[in-house]
Amino acid sequence: MRGPDLRRLYDEHAQPLYAFLLNLTRDEADTRDLLQDVFVKLARDPDLLTGVRDEHAFLFRLAHNAAIDLIRRRGTRDKTRDRFVAEIISPFAPTSDPDEQTFRAALAGALAELPPEQRAVVHLKLWERLTFEQIAGALDIPLNTAASRYRYGLDKLRERLRPIYEEL
């Protein structure tokens, strides 16, 4: 798998992988490195996708593993930096509507407070519209775990965003 295939993979998957990685890392430079790592891995090993049924879910798996490795390496070192960055780097597109902007900023903050494993499931379910079965496959977790992480994550988001949501 060379040149054109890599281009196709990039054009089809880079955008969702970018948003997913940005939501997990909250750092654009880290997201750039991880996205590059995923495509370099694909380029180095042309057989990596051989026999893969769900290419989309498989690429999320690669990206998720790379992101979790990075988060573990960071450890406690960057906890304060994470909080600071979370206020600036949002996984959502900017908007000129002040109400929407407030909601997106609050949502980005609430997502940042979720544990990475819940955040990953919530992201894949809400913004990638993956089924729990696909999510379980992508993150290498049991189906029930995927469903419960989504439920807990969504409950936390609802509690956190209730005042703003009801106001809007």
Place this chain on the structure above:
Amino acid sequence: MKPEDFEQKLQRQPLRQVPAEWREEILREGRRAAVPEIRDADTASLPKWSWLSTLNPQLSTLLWPHPAAWAGLAAIWILILAVDFSVRDKSLVMVEKSAPPSPEVIVELKQQQRMLAELIGPRDEHDADRSKSFVPQPRSERVEILAA
């Protein structure tokens, strides 16, 4: 707030777009990784690293996740070594103190040894007596011996 409404509201939030300039950069890196000659040429042009400089990032990757735990472990080792050294010093002092006996003590010890030897008697005779095997005698002879 209905749960479905809330989920739909979240789903409607558009995600940030991947920067366009990344595409060519990442694909170039991908092509570079796919062609071994380019990869090898790139690595050959890089300055050679010493084994220490390659070990350093590996060590930091290994140790970084729990720096407090490693620091605690190091502190415990330092404490153990400190206790070990202090105990070792004391025992050396004790050995040094008891090591050289005075000539008077040596003379006294020799005298005591000599007296002990005299009290016990010659060792060879004692051993010879002990080594004689006991042979039982008939009862009549034993009575004679007693009467004598």
